[in-house]
Amino acid sequence: MKSDSAPIHLEARAVSRRFESPPGLSERVAGWFGTAPLPSVVRAVDLADLQVRRGEVLGLVGESGCGKSTLGRMMAGVLPPSAGEILLGGQPVMAPGPRGRKTTSRVQMIFQDPFASLDPRMRIGEALAEGPLAHGLVNAAGSAAYVAQWLQRVGLPAEAAQRYPHQFSGGQRQRIAIARALAMQPDTLICDEPVASLDVSIQAQVLNLFLQLKADLSLTMVFISHHLGVVRHLCDRVAVMYLGRIVEVAPADALYAHPRHPYTRALLDSVPRLDLHSESDVIALPVPIQGELPSPLAPPPGCHFHLRCPQAQAQCRQDAPAVELVSAQHRVSCHRWREI
Ligand code: SF4
Numbered sequence: 001m002k003s004d005s006a007p008i009h010l011e012a013r014a015v016s017r018r019f020e021s022p023p024g025l026s027e028r029v030a031g032w033f034g035t036a037p038l039p040s041v042v043r044a045v046d047l048a049d050l051q052v053r054r055g056e057v058l059g060l061v062g063e064s065g066c067g068k069s070t071l072g073r074m075m076a077g078v079l080p081p082s083a084g085e086i087l088l089g090g091q092p093v094m095a096p097g098p099r100g101r102k103t104t105s106r107v108q109m110i111f112q113d114p115f116a117s118l119d120p121r122m123r124i125g126e127a128l129a130e131g132p133l134a135h136g137l138v139n140a141a142g143s144a145a146y147v148a149q150w151l152q153r154v155g156l157p158a159e160a161a162q163r164y165p166h167q168f169s170g171g172q173r174q175r176i177a178i179a180r181a182l183a184m185q186p187d188t189l190i191c192d193e194p195v196a197s198l199d200v201s202i203q204a205q206v207l208n209l210f211l212q213l214k215a216d217l218s219l220t221m222v223f224i225s226h227h228l229g230v231v232r233h234l235c236d237r238v239a240v241m242y243l244g245r246i247v248e249v250a251p252a253d254a255l256y257a258h259p260r261h262p263y264t265r266a267l268l269d270s271v272p273r274l275d276l277h278s279e280s281d282v283i284a285l286p287v288p289i290q291g292e293l294p295s296p297l298a299p300p301p302g303c304h305f306h307l308r309c310p311q312a313q314a315q316c317r318q319d320a321p322a323v324e325l326v327s328a329q330h331r332v333s334c335h336r337w338r339e340i
Helices: 025-032 068-075 125-133 140-153 158-162 169-183 200-217 250-259 262-269 315-319
Strands: 007-021 038-052 057-061 084-089 105-109 188-192 221-226 238-244 245-251 273-275 281-284 322-326 330-332
Touching: 007 221, 038 057, 038 068, 038 221, 038 245, 057 068, 068 105, 068 188, 068 221, 105 169, 125 140, 125 158, 125 169, 125 245, 125 330, 140 169, 169 200, 188 322, 200 221, 238 262, 245 250, 245 262
Parallel strands: 057 221, 057 238, 105 188, 188 221
Antiparallel strands: 007 038, 007 084, 238 245, 245 330, 273 281, 322 330
8 A cells, every 4th residue: 555645646636628519409400590509518527636646546436427537538648628737747747728739658548448449450569669669768679579578567478469459358458458558668557447348357367467567667557447346456545536526535445444425335335245244244235326327418506416315405406515624535525424
């Protein structure tokens, strides 16, 4: 586990990201009759503040559509924020402006679907060497040995460099995607659901690989998942997102033992778990979260979670809860966290 005294390495400051969706049929018809349609705006991320310490693994969890992947892409410098800034070592990861380019190769991203992120016509060796050659991390004469080194680091043979993506299994392709990211010699990885598409047995192997790489290479990592059970043994701290907002952040042990936000509790209850405190080991059955995630096109006023929250009161429907400190490392956004 990472010390709380390590310096802040990666930081999101009041970051928001909005997407304008094109007008639908009814809006276009209204436009023909002279009524200008209002643009539909998806608020994917809303004023997110998040800090990751050097060498720390931060889990970023929430249901599909909560904005965690969008926040991850902004932290990786592949998507510019609409407002706010992302800093790596105190420096912006993107140049300013909506078309700002990534300023550093120190942060790399690993995606859920490795097949989609690999060019099917490119041999693995070419795919791994492309970035390091462009950034001068290796020269053409040394690239084959360089690629072999990173393939072996993720548990693949050097000969894999001669093959194409379709010749590998899903787990092997994810290892290739990890090797390609590491070949850029980053100090930070943003991993977006990297095991979600793999069989359970392969998931464990890839999670163990991440743990090994973190220890060997002193990496800082953000690990994005919709599943609290997956991040439990990997992460030092966990941030929970709901409908574009971060609702709770805490050290992993505290979050799993004493969750303060009703949404975090609901997420934990939706995961089957072994109750070791009962007389005989009992598997607690998962309880699905009530209701559907509201549309980010029209998020509910006040606390975004109030339509699904069993503890909601009148204030929750009107006022967005502020961030409050449970302890120095534990913060939560809920009007009623002290009572529940
Ligand atoms: Fe539930 Fe209210 Fe807390 Fe939101 S602020 S999580 S609605 S109790």
